[in-house]
Amino acid sequence: MEELIRFGEKFFDEIEIAFYRNRDASVNIELNEVSTSALRERVVTVVRGIKDKRLGVAIVDTGDKEKIKEAIERAYKLAKLNKPDERWVSFPEPGRYKEPRKVDRELKEVSPDYFVELAKRGIELASEEGIVVAGGGGGAEWGESLIVNSHGVNVSQEGGGAFFYIELVGMKEGKVTPGIFDFDAKLSLKLDVESVVKNALQKVKWALKTEKSRTEEAKVVVGPWAVSGLLSYALFPAFSGERLVKGTTPLAGKVGEKVSNELLTIYDDPLHELSINPIIADDEGVPTRRNTIIEKGVFKGFIWDNYWAKVHGTESTGNGKRNLSTGGISIGFHNVVIEKGNKSLEEIIGEIEHGYLVDGFQGAHSSNPDNGNFAVVANPAFLIEDGEIKGSTVFMMSGNVYELLPNLYAVSKEQKVLPFGGSMVVPSMAFENVRIAGK
Secondary structure (H helix, E strand, C coil), X not given: CHHHHHHHCCCCCEEEEEEEEEEEEEEEEECCEEEXXXXXEEEXXXXXEEECCEEEEEEECCCCHHHHHHHHHXXXXXXXXXXXXXXXXXXXXXXXXXXXXXXXXXXXXXXHHHHHHHHHHHHHHHCCCCEEEEEEEEEEEEEEEEEEECCCCXXXXXXXXXXXXXXXXXXXXXXXXXXXXXXXXXXXXXXXXXXXXHHHHHHHHHHCCECXXXXXXXXXXXXXXXXXXXXXXXXXXXHEHHHHHHCCCCCCCCCCCECCCCCCCEEECCCCCCCCCCCCEXXXXXXXXXXXXXXXXXXXXXXXXXXXXXXXXXXXXXXXEECCXXXXXXXXXXXXXXXXXXXXXXXXXXXXXXXXXXXCEECHHHCECCCCEEEEEEEEEEEEECCEEEXXXXXXXXXXXXXXXXXXXXXXXXXXXXXXXXXXXXXXXXXXXXXXXXX
């Protein structure tokens, strides 16, 4: 890559070249059958160059040097056509990187056939009377990257993870449950299909008995998948430094202030023990680190990529994420962790005289991160009476996430690794005095 950087310096004031090689082995399940299996491999090289504060970007689906040189020349032609960005400062300088986590190289070579067998096993375990395996799938992703720039950044890394999930629907005496799913994700191929199916079956059996919800204030236990959906849209975007610069985050001026109670701690840590995205550098070559965002209820600060950090006069937190379709960089998380509590989910439910357990939210994507407002449908959801699940129900839940968080009263000691839409490690979270509208 050194040769290509020197070539690019003939055209640009500064240049960055990012090389990615990805391999994805996967299967899909539909209606009790393994419907497809796939093995995809892709090589992408992204060139970003700056000339007189004008940005030029070119992308090629190859690692061939001559093709990359052609891409550099194309990027230069585009840069000359673009307007200068007067806020531009520079690409990042080299940093100190942590030791990478040990990777399971079996993930690099695994065949889709391996996941076909897992899927068949999952279907077999779920094949009870009145149970339909509506969907599911599994797979392994392996990635290799190399980021270099004309300031001396030169960092490579590799790794991958595997996942399995299943969606079940129960049918009995004319009743049909909503889709109920469960999943597992690890940095190895040792996926626990048995537990995934067992957990999903339990929730289906709960859902086969329906109960009415009512309009009231009640205790609501929100499961990991529902937590991630709500907070990913209503809260997490507000942690972006770009939004601080643009004035679109309600957390401006709130560093050091309480946004919840001491039960809530959130941080981004790609090297967390449960992370399935253990990277040592972001997509600009900036070293990653643990970035604490909320600590015992207190907001600690924003996350940054290189561009917006320099615009604001601070340093990148190593949160630059690249879009391989456009080549551009934006601020994003690597592995969000919501710190676990000291009670089991079973204990939390067992202490509730009347309340609800929510397994999923519909409509979370319509939440407004500019102010924290949300309106969602809790489905699948379950009624809790006298410490036991009595059956499934559905209700509306709306409000403001900054008013919801102070009502947190318990966090489960179990955490779930979520492989969808980026790595997350999330417990169940219990809130009191939650206003719901029954259906």
